[in-house]
Amino acid sequence: MENPVGDVLAGVGPRLRALRQARSATLAALANETGLTASTLSRLENGKLLPTLEQLLPLARAHGVPLDDLVAAPPTGDPRIHLRPVRRSGLVMVPLTRRAGGIQAYKMIYPPAGRAPTMNLQTHEGYEWFYVLNGHVRFVLGEQEFRLGVGEAAEFDTRIPHWIGSADSQPAELLTLFGAQGERAHLEPSRH
CATH class of the missing domain: 1.10.260.40 (lambda repressor-like DNA-binding domains)
Structure with a gap:
């Protein structure tokens, strides 16, 4: 049997x-x-x-x-990933990874500048990398302020006070990689 x-x-x-x-x-x-x-x-x-x-x-x-x-669970027959967006104060966050721990990937959609909540710098443990997919981003990191457009990326230690939002009247879409334990998202050549 x-x-x-x-x-x-x-x-x-x-x-x-x-x-x-x-x-x-x-x-x-x-x-x-x-x-x-x-x-x-x-x-x-x-x-x-x-x-x-x-x-x-x-x-x-x-x-x-x-x-x-x-x-090695058998495939379900449906290869689609069913993403469940989270919405907070006009921000839409779509988790793209399903594994526990390690670097997590998200698609972030920031509301237009006039509709976003007021800028409130935040700090927390971790390391973040983001890439602008669409729109323009206003990025405040400590005492510095940056404007990033499509195809630009930034990487930073999230213990530094920071804020990210749309820089103009259009939503801004980002691909974000976040490591809660401070894992860095950039790749380094292997050393064999």
């Missing part, structure tokens, strides 16, 4: 090992990151222990992948 659940769980070990090795992480380092023991991690990777949800959740978070990737 077939055991589809057992078959799915049996395939988790090789995926866990591949994810850990791709990050060049040791079992000890992953144990510190997840709260699981190195022994448990080794048994999971070798297929000697079938994973539980309590073990898979911290592993998915540590590797920065959706839980579905760990268990």
